[in-house]
Amino acid sequence: MSTNENNNSQNNENKLELNEKLENQNIENQTNIAEIYDQLNLFDDNDNDNENNSKNVHTEDEKKIRKVKELSIFTFSKALAEYIFVITKNAPKQYRWSLVARMQQNALDLIECLYLANAQKGEQRFELQIKADSKLKIISFLAEMSQRMKVISVHQYNVLAKKMYDCKITLWGWIKCKV
Numbered sequence: 001m002s003t004n005e006n007n008n009s010q011n012n013e014n015k016l017e018l019n020e021k022l023e024n025q026n027i028e029n030q031t032n033i034a035e036i037y038d039q040l041n042l043f044d045d046n047d048n049d050n051e052n053n054s055k056n057v058h059t060e061d062e063k064k065i066r067k068v069k070e071l072s073i074f075t076f077s078k079a080l081a082e083y084i085f086v087i088t089k090n091a092p093k094q095y096r097w098s099l100v101a102r103m104q105q106n107a108l109d110l111i112e113c114l115y116l117a118n119a120q121k122g123e124q125r126f127e128l129q130i131k132a133d134s135k136l137k138i139i140s141f142l143a144e145m146s147q148r149m150k151v152i153s154v155h156q157y158n159v160l161a162k163k164m165y166d167c168k169i170t171l172w173g174w175i176k177c178k179v
Contacts, residue, residue: 073170077114080163081107084139087156088146095151103142110135110167129175136171140164 084107088100110132117128143164147157 071114071118071174073114073167073174074111074118076163076167076170077107077111080139080160080167081111083160083163084143087152087160091146091151095146095149099142099146099149099151103139103146106135106138106142110139114171126175126178129171133168133171133175136164136168 081104084103088096088104091100113128113132113135117125117132120128140161143152143157143160146152147154152160
């Protein structure tokens with residue numbers, strides 16, 4: 001064999017070994033996450049057909065495969081809040097405790113309203129959803145003002161506007177479905 005063929009063979013073996021290690025590590029991580037979710041009772045237990053109605057027990061394979069379902073509005077609002085915290089962490093001091101703090105607090109309040117709405121039904125849910133929409137409007141105003149005051153850049157404002165739009169569209173879809 002030539003030197004190149006030996007190197008290619010060795011590289012392929014290294015790649016296979018690395019892929020196997022990564023796959024094993026990924027399975028371990030998924031198992032740990034599934035165990036944590038199971039302990040927190042976040043799995044959907046509606047499929048429990050046991051005679052004694054005991055707590056749903058998941059096999060290791062089920063834990064690896066199952067994923068916790070989350071409404072997309074939660075995903076979008078969490079991404080929005082996280083982005084707000086990232087882009088405002090180095091804000092000028094003169095705006096840090098006024099404009100920035102209010103924007104961050106409203107982002108957290110938005111998520112709180114969504115979780116509370118998800119736990120309610122009927123009119124109470126609708127009221128909390130509308131309150132969440134109001135929080136989005138306030139965040140939008142504060143973001144616009146932050147951009148004008150040079151607290152955030154135009155690019156950051158545009159990214160923020162896209163995230164707010166995703167939240168708003170998803171929220172109104174949830175409101176209209178009236179589940």
